[in-house]
Amino acid sequence: MAAARCGILITYDPTTNLILFGTGNAEPWNPAPMGRSGDNLYTSSVVAVNADTGAYAWHFQETPEDRWDFDSNAQITIADLTIAGKARHVALHAPKNGYFYVLDAKTGQFISAGSVMPQNWTTGIDPVTGRPQIAPEARYEKTGKTFVSMPSAMGAHSWHPMSFSPKTGLVYIPTNVVGAAYLADPTWKPSAIGFQVGLASGKTALPADKAIRAGAAAATTGALVAWDPVAHKARWTVPYKGPWNGGTLATAGNLVFQGSAAGEFAAYSADKGQKLWSFPAQTGIIAAPMTYAIKGEQYVAILVGWGGVYDLAAGAVANKSGSVQNVSRLLVFKLGAKGKLPPPKPSAQLVLDPPAFNGTPQQVTSGGDLFGRYCSVCHGDAAVAGGLVPDLRHSGAIGSAEAIKAVVIDGALKHNGMVSFSAALKTEDVESIRQYLIKRANEDKALGG
Secondary structure (H helix, E strand, O other): OOOOOOOOOEEEEEEEOOOEEEEEOOOOOOOOOOOOOOOOOOOOOOEEEEOOOOEEEEEEEEEOOOOOOOOOOOOEEEEEEEEEEEEEEEEEEEEOOOOEEEOOOOOOOEEEEEOOOOOOOOOEEOOOOEEEEEEEHHHHHOOOOOEEOOOOOOOOOOOOEEEOOOOEEEEEEEEEEEEEEOOEOOOOOOOOOOOOEOOHHHHOOOOOOOOHHHHHHHOOOEEEEEEEOOOEEEEEEEOOOOOOOOOEEOOOOOEEEEEEOOOEEEEEEEEOEEEEEEEEOOEEEEEOOOHHHHHHEEEEEEEEEOOHHHHHHOHHHOOOOOOOOOOOOOEEEOOOOOOOOOOOOOOOOOOOOOOOOOOOHHHHHHHHHHHHHHHHHHHHHOOOOOOOOHHHHOHHHOOOHHHHHHHHHOOHHHHHHHOOOOOOOHHHHHHHHHHHHHHHHHHHOOOOO
């Protein structure tokens, strides 16, 4: 069984009487400003403690020196497998870093790791210790250069739950193929508010170039992967147009259910990956389904609705799976049911009509850096928002210095969740951000919206 609290999935193993949980990365991501060095013990690790006493039992660190936000707090699955002709009681884990780990559930001993999605932050895994061999260019704070990492901080597998079928011996993993640029900010210092990662995010934002954006979109995909933890390879794969698809459910009836970012809820055969059924949910799906029975009749239920960091922060590729609305509701299915959803409401079409740019190049540079640090995590890379929060290129506030100051400094919209940033930003900073937004809006208008 597993439970989530504060982003951490906790698993209890009755066979060993251990509680297993994953840990996140240290912040800032860039280790240089805080003088972090070495492995950073217990970060990005699987940790086991005694269920009765809380005493430490073991830990296995999957991403030492984590400077990429490769948290290890994804779901941990306990299973019994035959490995090299020997029965093993194991913990199965697919953290963000692109590898799938098999660990001894009692001792934490490393058994194996396989690359479930493309990755370039290592040159491989030590087959004895399980320690990653970190690629020199991935230590971006040491090189001073931009490192385009695969996977990104969104992870090859994030928090979306995977599932395991004892009948097939396969693990069904919602995976992402998403890259991201990391560049250390040598002048970074912590502030009272904002995204504390130590990166020069404004300098790595996706430019207003159709060819570059098209290339980034083409390289950004997702897949449902049926992973064989014994053979260390995928048995079958269902490709998706984009990433950030929902968690999975494997059932005893040889089925795997998953919802997609494009709004399709589907059932596949667990052994071969053949699509057997689907339903249009009219909204993106990121949660995992569940199943239950009432008076002998089986139901499958899922909470649908679009959201999460991919929509918020991915910028021009946020709508890779399509422009979906967030319609939060519970959908329940059973065999023979014929229910239908009401027709979806039409989406509003936004038109870029920004004011003329009258700022300075210095304001744009400064505003881009400030936006990257304080705004982009919610309002999108390069000020291109997804569907959940306002796209500031379209905001009427950017036409008025006083209006945007009222929002960002005075907290005029704090009742809507937009708190004041007066603890970190000055009036001239907000004006630089405003000029950056106007410049960005005019650039994208010239590209055709």
